[in-house]
Amino acid sequence: MIRYRQGAHPDLLRRSAGERGGFTIIELLVSIVIIGILTVMTVLTLNATLENSKVNSASRSIQAALEGARDRAAHANEPRGLRIYFEEFVDANGDSHFLANSMAYLEVTENETAGTIDIQRVPVTVPPPDYGEAIELYGTDTDWQSLHTRGLLTQNSKIRLNNWWYTIAPGTLAVTVATEQINITPEYRDATGTNMDLVAGSVANGDHEITLEPVEMAGEDPISLPEGTFIDLAEMDRVPLVWEVTGANGYVDIMFDPLGTVNGPLSTHGMLHLPIIHREDIGGAIADIKRFGNENKENQEGLITVFTQTGQITTPPIWTDPTGSDPYLLVRKGATE
Numbered sequence: 001m002i003r004y005r006q007g008a009h010p011d012l013l014r015r016s017a018g019e020r021g022g023f024t025i026i027e028l029l030v031s032i033v034i035i036g037i038l039t040v041m042t043v044l045t046l047n048a049t050l051e052n053s054k055v056n057s058a059s060r061s062i063q064a065a066l067e068g069a070r071d072r073a074a075h076a077n078e079p080r081g082l083r084i085y086f087e088e089f090v091d092a093n094g095d096s097h098f099l100a101n102s103m104a105y106l107e108v109t110e111n112e113t114a115g116t117i118d119i120q121r122v123p124v125t126v127p128p129p130d131y132g133e134a135i136e137l138y139g140t141d142t143d144w145q146s147l148h149t150r151g152l153l154t155q156n157s158k159i160r161l162n163n164w165w166y167t168i169a170p171g172t173l174a175v176t177v178a179t180e181q182i183n184i185t186p187e188y189r190d191a192t193g194t195n196m197d198l199v200a201g202s203v204a205n206g207d208h209e210i211t212l213e214p215v216e217m218a219g220e221d222p223i224s225l226p227e228g229t230f231i232d233l234a235e236m237d238r239v240p241l242v243w244e245v246t247g248a249n250g251y252v253d254i255m256f257d258p259l260g261t262v263n264g265p266l267s268t269h270g271m272l273h274l275p276i277i278h279r280e281d282i283g284g285a286i287a288d289i290k291r292f293g294n295e296n297k298e299n300q301e302g303l304i305t306v307f308t309q310t311g312q313i314t315t316p317p318i319w320t321d322p323t324g325s326d327p328y329l330l331v332r333k334g335a336t337e
Helices: 010-021 025-076 144-149 173-179 264-269
Strands: 080-090 096-107 116-123 131-140 158-161 164-168 181-185 199-203 208-210 229-232 249-256 271-278 302-307
Touching (some): 025 080, 025 096, 025 229, 025 302, 096 249, 158 181, 249 264, 264 271
Antiparallel strands (some): 080 096, 116 131, 131 181, 158 164, 158 208, 164 181, 271 302
8 A cells, every 4th residue: 555645646746756856967978078088098908908918929839949949959950040021111200210010940951062163363464364362253064143033042041162161252142143143252262373374273073162142931921010010129128140130020039059059159248138019119200209218208118138158038027218229238247027
């Protein structure tokens, strides 16, 4: 049974209850604005968290890839490595960044031994006969041009003639290899004759070999970093000269020997630092571009360090300051997280 308060009409009671349960337009608008602000803040925070997680994921991927190359070398009992592909990006300041987002495992190829080689001296007067150093190699039944086109014969290749090893004269291979010619340094040690003789010697098939670049391992999938994250080779502490990081695109290699240490010329560097950045840190206006290690960056950064003498691969802390003056200070001094 419904009882009414004495003197109160039922219609008036219903109308009063309805008025107390409603919202004004102003109250609704204020609520919508507050919800909108909270939503935007949540989305921005979530986006920042996701972007930072990409850098962390990139760091883990690079470290795992390097450790995988090192472990493959030990398992195969021969050198294995990691090839890092990069592309050049020029920021609003006009500075070049060599950004790497993909990698591949490498294995060694057998040295080239085909054909015979004639060693000649360089003419120093015109017309001859008057010749200088014996540094020009001319191949017969060789395939140097094809090997160079395929990226196997490079400026980094080494050449053994009889019992001595030589390097390719800097900046000459791309021009001379078209005619099956290679210039070496230093001068051929077993040269015969005098500076009146053009030909300084000949090396038969089997008494010479040329080292070739490693190739991508068959059956191994390429490794890609999360979208928007890169290794910036231009921000390295010291870019190894053997890498020749120039041009619009290319690659650099890190090779490990079966003992787990870094193989080849890189072994003398002591430490290799691979800085990991987000594209947004270099892709905006001049005022928004900040160097690696700048404490005012909005996005997180990462760092992978390879100790070439031991093969240890770490993710050390980054030293940050207002200018990014020395982001590798902590790892050089042995600081740990």
